[in-house]
Amino acid sequence: MRLRHPSGTPLHLSYCTNVHPAEDLDGIVAQFDAYAVPIRNLLGADVLGLGLWLAAPVAAALAADPALRARFRRELDVRGLEVVTLNGFPYRSFQDPVVKHAVYHPDWTTPRRLAYTLDLARVLADLLPDDAARGSVSTLPLAWREPWDAAMAERAARRLDQLADGLAAVEAAGGRTIRVGFEPEPGCVVESTAQAVAHLGGADTDRLGVCLDLAHLACAWERPADSVAALRAAGLPIVKVQLSAALQSDDPRALDAYAEPRFLHQTRNPGGGAADDLDEALREELPGPWRVHYHVPLHATPAPPLATTAPVLREALKELAGGPYPLCDHFDVETYTWGVLPPELRPRTPEQLAAGIASELDFARAELRDLGVKA
Known part of the structure; x- marks a missing residue:
């Protein structure tokens, strides 16, 4: 959806289609309908x-x-759909029965990750609306933290230089600017804002920056104002914001129903206690309170003692869009876990899923309106 900040800057609000499983063009077009x-x-x-x-x-x-891209663009246009951002984190098979650590492969030490990301940039350059200022692609935060050594860091740094050069070539060929945002996530090489600054601070900041996922930020127990200030001080642009909320509970026993086999649910407490998955945290009885990397519907209010990190989302939006000018113009609702929610909360039909996503977007739109953003 097109929104407008009080400064006059257009803001783009979207939902991420990685919640859907199709991995071929016909299936993707069917998802549109x-x-x-x-x-x-x-x-x-x-x-x-x-x-x-x-x-x-x-x-x-x-x-x-190019002809296939033009046809795909027409499929979007005739349905009143537009694309300014792509999610380039999962490489493939994101809605398989078991994903877990596989989502971090290939990582940024490999030529396959570079090739995939540049393919996405070339595609997006032709999908962008004519009046869009730029496009964005989000990607993983270099790699999972293990294994990681100096040789891997050097290979990743070379890939990032090649990425910046490739993005410049895409812009030179078509005149459209595409930026890539690296998405800090618990358990990864780049988990925190400080690590983003350390690993990305020397990058080409005209084309590379950060994708700020608000559930990940909450799970790191970071204050949005501090994180945004640190990124600005380092000159790292916030290329994209993923509007997401994590699970939170003072009573970890209430989270049993959310342990599931598909996705990794990193769990953190404010004292630095950490587990790489929810079932591990439950087994090891990590002291609470917990925040769990489990993207839950933005508009939903779970039954106590469960809660969500929606207050962190609100604080972050105030920092990002509540000032005299916005610090980012791409906002993407990313709740990919609808299909693994506890059975009583899970949508059973396409109509129910569409209604749930629409409610999330309406929630996000209302939060932005509270900051003076106009539809």
């Missing part, structure tokens, strides 16, 4: 923004074929 168009209608929006996820094979096919 099953979910995106109904969501647009429920919101009464003339145009709905998608934070599109394209698995590596379909990204490569689109990047290699």
Whole structure:
């Protein structure tokens, strides 16, 4: 959706399609009809923004074929859909029965990660609306933290230099600016804002920056004002914001129903206690309170003693969009866990899922309106 900051700057609000499993063009277009168009209608929006996820094979096919990209762009246009941001974190198979650590591969030490990200940039350059200032691609925070050594860090640094050069070539070829945001996440090489500054501070900040995922920020127990100030002081742009909320509980026993086999749910307490997955935290009886990397619907209020980190989201939005000018213009709702929620909370039909995502977008739109942003 198109929104407007009081400064006059356009803001883009979208939802991320990595919640859907299709990894071929026909399946992706079918998802537009099953979910995106109904969501647009429920919101009464003339145009709905998608934070599109394209698995590596379909990204490569689109990047290699200008005619195919043009056809895909028409499929979006005729449905009142637009794309200014792509999610390039999962490489493929993101809704498989078991994902866990596989989502961090290939990592930024490999040529495959570089090739995939540049494919996405080439595709996005042709999907961008004509009046969009720029596009964004989010990606993983270099790698999972283990193994990681000086040789791997050097290879990753070379890949980032090659990425910046490739993005410059995309811009020179088509005149569209595409920026890549590295997404700090618990357990990764870049987990915190401080680590983002340490690892990315020497990068080409015209084209590379940070994707700020607000559930991840909350799980790191960081204060949004401090994190935003540190990124600004380092000159690292916030390329994209993922609007997400994590689970929180003072009573860890209430989280049993959320331990599931598909995704990794890193768990943290404010004293620095950490577990790489929720079932590990439960088994080891990590002291509470806990914040769990489990993206829950933004608008939902779980039954006590469970809560969400929506207050952190509100604090972050105030820092990012509540000032005289916005610090980011791409906001993407990223709740990919609808299919693994406890059974009683899980949507059973496409219509129910579309209604849930529409409610999240309406929640996000209302939060931005409270800051003076206009629809």
